[in-house]
Amino acid sequence: MNIKNIKQPFIENFPGDFSNNPIQRNTPKVLFATVAPAGFSQPELIVFNKDLSEETGLGTPEKEDISFLAGSDLPENIRPYATAYAGHQFGSWAGQLGDGRAIFAGEIINNLGKRTEIQWKGAGATPYSRHADGRAVLRSSVREYLMSEAMHHLGILTTRALSLCFTGENVVRDMMYNGNPKEEKGAVMIRMAESFLRFGHFELISAQKEYKTLQDLTDFTIQNYFPQIISEGIQKYKEFFETVCRKTANLMVEWYRVGFVHGVMNTDNMSILGLTIDYGPYSMMDEYDLNFTPNTTDLPGRRYAFGKQGQIAQWNLWQLANALYPLIKDEKFLEDVLNNFGNHFWGAHDQMLCKKFGFEELLDGDEEFFTNWQGLMQELRLDYTLFFKQLEKTDIDSDLRFLFENVSYTQLDDESVNKLKDFIGKYNARLSVNSISKEESIELMKKSNPAFILRNYLLFECIEEIENGKTEMLDKLIMALKDPYQEIYPEFSGKRPSGYDGISGCSMLSCSS
Structure with missing residues (x-):
């Protein structure tokens, strides 16, 4: 990979702490602290995003690049750092926060001039780790790697994932914060974005009344990421x-x-x-x-x-x-x-x-239609994604019980089916007002409604397989998420099996996920 092309313009433009000290502490009046990744002696590559690497100008990885992907054996041109920011957490001011388990390598600019920031996540403690170890577990790392890529292919703006590695060490986590910590496999990923700047970066500087630095940061942000603003x-x-x-x-x-x-x-x-x-x-x-x-x-x-x-x-x-x-x-x-x-x-x-409904424009009465639809969805406990895929198949003669029985998380009785019939009748009446054909309407729906979404139970199964040394499901999920508007693997397109109801990691998670 073209690692030597990585630069650090952020730390060249703002006040920082160059002590290279990972000890947790306040760093007033600075925006970053230099810090070295912990380094892992026996990293093992799990997955590498070749498409993203080529797109950003890093190129094809060599065997020796695995050390870099895990935050070890860094070239001389890289001066890793973590940034400080603040924030409101659950509605309350939390004061200084920062990159607690993220460490920046810097940024790279591809041949088209596109900037991409690169950072490790889970590579060790920083001054902003708040008494934590800065590590990441395999479980959370797989979830971020796959979901960030899934969102990208759904057409939603997101950070992205370049690589995921085992670190070769175990990390202790209390997954549900219920007093039952246990060892889990450690992992480190590299994620990328045009910028990782957050609301909290601006909040921190403003709260410290460092208004000149606030202006510098805002000018830097506008110049580099909002070129359309010329005022x-x-x-x-x-x-x-x-x-x-x-x-x-x-x-x-x-x-x-x-x-x-x-x-x-x-x-x-x-x-x-x-x-x-x-x-x-x-x-x-x-x-x-x-x-x-x-x-x-x-x-x-x-x-x-x-x-x-x-x-x-x-x-x-x-x-x-x-x-x-x-x-x-x-x-x-x-x-x-x-x-x-x-x-x-x-x-x-x-x-x-x-x-999503195949209407070419918003008409009077549509807001009431949407509100009634929301009530029906909640009352009948209908699966959000599968409902729209079945809606594409309905016509005036459809057997609605047959079409929607595997879409509901409860059994559809006669009253429920009648409510569906009433709604579908109103839906067909609304479709008839369209100026586009039914075929054009369905094409509009297919572009808006994914056929595949990365459900938590699929991630749960995938993580279990990886922990047991298997990557077949990982490979299939990566293939499926690259084309989410097509049903590549029908076995991934069903609703959550009832056996996963209430299972930690499938229905509910904690912030330690």
């Missing part, structure tokens, strides 16, 4: 905030489109570029439930439940607005932009649902 002065920062709000709203709509639930939408887990970042206790939606949270740490309040993600995104943007206020200095402007967030979000959300 000067305060107007530049206003356009920056408006753009971040729009990107964040669009990301939420895309999560709703495929049924993704992040599980821990703290402000330090929010990307300034509108990327899906930090895959912890996430889940793809099985049965449709606006109140579903996959995160046991989020109980009983369910702050980050599926149906609240748009609302929480707006709340998080309020915190970013507070952080940027010293640059914008216009309270009314910020309030107007944030109050308009809902209009943009709901407009894009309803347009998204139109495509």
